[in-house]
Amino acid sequence: MTQIGAVQSWWLGVTLQLVLAAVLLPGFTAAQTTAEPQKDPGRPEKGTYVVTNSNGTTCLMASMGLQLNVTFSSVSQNKTMQDIINLQPNVTKRSGSCGQDSASLQLSTDAEKTNLTFLFTLNTTSNKYHLSEVTLSAVLPDMKEPFLAHNSTLDYLRGTMGFSYMCREEQTLKVVQNLSINTFQLQVQPFGLSGDQFGTAEECQLDEDDMLIPIIVGAALAGLVLIVLLAYLIGRKRSHAGYQTI
Numbered sequence: 001m002t003q004i005g006a007v008q009s010w011w012l013g014v015t016l017q018l019v020l021a022a023v024l025l026p027g028f029t030a031a032q033t034t035a036e037p038q039k040d041p042g043r044p045e046k047g048t049y050v051v052t053n054s055n056g057t058t059c060l061m062a063s064m065g066l067q068l069n070v071t072f073s074s075v076s077q078n079k080t081m082q083d084i085i086n087l088q089p090n091v092t093k094r095s096g097s098c099g100q101d102s103a104s105l106q107l108s109t110d111a112e113k114t115n116l117t118f119l120f121t122l123n124t125t126s127n128k129y130h131l132s133e134v135t136l137s138a139v140l141p142d143m144k145e146p147f148l149a150h151n152s153t154l155d156y157l158r159g160t161m162g163f164s165y166m167c168r169e170e171q172t173l174k175v176v177q178n179l180s181i182n183t184f185q186l187q188v189q190p191f192g193l194s195g196d197q198f199g200t201a202e203e204c205q206l207d208e209d210d211m212l213i214p215i216i217v218g219a220a221l222a223g224l225v226l227i228v229l230l231a232y233l234i235g236r237k238r239s240h241a242g243y244q245t246i
Contacts (some may be wrong), residue, residue, distance in 0.1 A: 045065060049063075068085040070179055071179065075142050102119060130156060154173070210222060
């Protein structure tokens with residue numbers, strides 16, 4: 001009986017350790033990968049942006065919340081500062097163009113004098129598209145000089161012709177050293193639209209991982225419960241066998 005009790009206590013200890021690890025793991029991961037912003041304007045509002053071609057047909061759709069992380073030289077502070085700007089859909093103008101193997105979305109605001117352009121490229125052989133280029137120009141009141149950032153060698157938001165790319169989780173797109181863009185509740189389709197509706201969504205790895213963790217934890221806990229139950233039943237069987245008449 002002492003040996004059986006020890007086995008059950010050991011399995012109980014392992015179960016508690018795994019439960020604690022499952023609870024603490026998301027927080028630990030966030031602490032390792034998330035940096036504290038200098039100023040937090042809160043979560044940006046989600047907007048929907050549509051680009052049409054010359055005959056009025058929708059050729060690009062994007063639905064997302066956008067947050068710009070800009071590092072610049074401050075006049076008042078006389079040092080390098082970071083500003084976080086939320087794009088507000090109700091004051092953001094949209095434009096763009098669509099071609100056979102490229103499509104662009106330009107978002108501009110008068111208040112911050114920002115012009116943000118996304119360029120998507122389609123590989124016509126593989127029918128795969130991606131965000132290949134981002135350009136941002138901005139003029140903030142405290143900037144020593146106008147801000148300009150550009151990168152034409154990006155490889156983000158990869159999708160398939162006729163399908164939309166979706167990422168519900170917050171995602172950071174590193175453009176250049178002094179500019180990164182946070183996206184929230186993103187869904188975009190720059191090619192192969194049929195009407196004014198997104199095609200079937202291809203979800204990002206962040207969303208898949210977010211769904212996978214609870215499944216793994218639940219399966220592990222279910223397995224541990226089963227093992228503890230089997231150990232208990234085996235222990236009872238051995239206990240009854242000890243009282244049999246020889």
